Amino acid sequence: MNRSEIALNDDYEHPDSLEYVLESVLMPSDDSLDFERLADEYNSVLLNQCQCNGACEKSEICPHGGQYEYPKDGIELVLKKFSNPVIECNDLCKCSRNSCSNRLVQYGPRKNLEIFDSPVYGSKGLRTTINIPEGGYICEYAGELLTASEAKRRLKINEELGLMNYVLVLNEYTSETKQQVTIVDPSRRGNIGRYLNHSCQPNCHIAAVRIDCPIPKIGIFAARDILAQEEMCFHYGGEGQYKTLAYGKTCLCAAPNCTGFMPNTAIE
Numbered sequence: 001m002n003r004s005e006i007a008l009n010d011d012y013e014h015p016d017s018l019e020y021v022l023e024s025v026l027m028p029s030d031d032s033l034d035f036e037r038l039a040d041e042y043n044s045v046l047l048n049q050c051q052c053n054g055a056c057e058k059s060e061i062c063p064h065g066g067q068y069e070y071p072k073d074g075i076e077l078v079l080k081k082f083s084n085p086v087i088e089c090n091d092l093c094k095c096s097r098n099s100c101s102n103r104l105v106q107y108g109p110r111k112n113l114e115i116f117d118s119p120v121y122g123s124k125g126l127r128t129t130i131n132i133p134e135g136g137y138i139c140e141y142a143g144e145l146l147t148a149s150e151a152k153r154r155l156k157i158n159e160e161l162g163l164m165n166y167v168l169v170l171n172e173y174t175s176e177t178k179q180q181v182t183i184v185d186p187s188r189r190g191n192i193g194r195y196l197n198h199s200c201q202p203n204c205h206i207a208a209v210r211i212d213c214p215i216p217k218i219g220i221f222a223a224r225d226i227l228a229q230e231e232m233c234f235h236y237g238g239e240g241q242y243k244t245l246a247y248g249k250t251c252l253c254a255a256p257n258c259t260g261f262m263p264n265t266a267i268e
């Protein structure tokens with residue numbers, strides 16, 4: 001199977017109330033300076049293209065390569081390591097789309113995903129109808145890209161009205177220093193990624209994936225082999241909150257290590 005077979009026309013069904021977007025989009029302008037900065041970044045192009053004429057498999061040769069691999073006996077390109085931010089080759093790179101093995105998220109969500117009524121969570125969830133290998137790409141968590149102040153405003157409204165919260169904050173660090181914060185809200189405009197619930201023992205992880213823009217896409221990947229019909233979940237709070245969570249909304253994940261609480265969406 002090659003990538004064009006696992007990937008993907010994003011033609012998933014969605015509720016009428018949602019504007020379905022194929023990738024994250026900029027929030028409406030609120031005329032703030034923060035919005036201007038966000039819009040500037042959103043409209044910027046990531047440089048550092050590769051000059052490869054091969055498959056971009058090795059980091060020694062391709063400046064972005066070596067992050068995905070075909071596992072032994074595997075037929076599907078998978079993410080090797082969850083800790084590193086990923087940069088995929090893009091249209092400005094010299095490599096060929098057909099031979100490059102450093103392109104995955106840019107082809108869109110995988111097929112065979114299904115929105116369903118999750119008995120565990122008592123609300124919608126996302127499951128797969130086929131087996132997915134560890135590291136396999138699921139979909140982007142796509143929605144509106146928000147400034148911190150707009151995210152705080154929406155979180156307050158959600159809280160006050162008792163609405164479900166879809167705002168996700170991706171913090172990227174270089175050792176101890178926070179480098180970049182990406183905030184995505186698929187509550188009004190989003191894709192199939194908005195249906196993944198939180199679990200304290202998740203079978204998926206998220207990763208920052210850049211293609212041609214300095215703002216990363218939030219890529220969701222299988223943290224282990226996932227069987228057909230399994231619901232897919234990730235940890236909303238990231239690694240840092242695994243052990244320390246001691247307050248918040250009641251968590252329904254029912255994992256053996258469940259803290260009893262859902263991570264709060266923290267925006268500094």
Ligand SMILES: C[S@@+](CC[C@H](N)C(=O)[O-])C[C@H]1O[C@@H](n2cnc3c(N)ncnc32)[C@H](O)[C@@H]1O
Nearest residue numbers: 123124164165166194195196197198251252253
């Ligand atoms: C991103 S949405 C997930 C999809 C959602 N279940 C739906 O029906 O659209 C996040 C919301 O789902 C619910 N949820 C997700 N994980 C949960 C958990 N572990 N425990 C309780 N509720 C959860 C909460 O209402 C949360 O605000």
